[in-house]
Amino acid sequence: MAERHLVMPRGINVGTRNRVPMAELSSMLTDEGYADVATVLQSGNVIVSAESSGPDQIAASVQRLLSEAFDVNVPCVTRTADQVRAVLERNPLQEVVTDGSRYLVNFLSETPDSEAVAALLAEDHSPEALAIEGTEAFVWTPDGVKATTLSYAYLEKRLGVVATARNWNTLQKIATKL
Secondary structure, three states: OOEEEEEEEOOOOEOOEOOOOHHHHHHHHHHOOOEEEEEEOOOOEEEEEEOOOOHHHHHHHHHHHHHHHHOOOOOEEEEEHHHHHHHHHHOOOOOOOOOHHHEEEEEEOOOOOHHHHHHHHHOOOOOOEEEEEOOEEEEEOOOOHHHOOOOHHHHHHHHOOOEEEEEHHHHHHHHHHO
């Protein structure tokens, strides 16, 4: 049975760099053998069904396709539909979040080193809030995403993993299509 996956290329169709026509990408993914390909918003969120490929294989496949077809070289992080739903159910910062557009989930390429996580969580990030659970880092940015110090790049550097962020509102929209 085919399983649904969310593929999140980092930083495509944001601003003028790394432009990828989503309809063309969808068509190419279908040609690659993925079923029920759908895009969500123009920021590169892609949903595919795959019979036997795991999330890491799908991420590598989409990353290769973006590079070869569009000369866009960005990391991709993939989660199954069940994993995305579990993220929405966990919602570890729900007690402090008041605006879903300022609440980010950073999807990490792998579980970071526990000592690096502990060191980061021990720091005061006020007024922002941070929770790290497995392969997700949840960030509340009350002053707005553009003002955050806990950016995906900062988290990557501190945790030694690849990260890509989606805000809570976007994740909820994506979940309705999974």
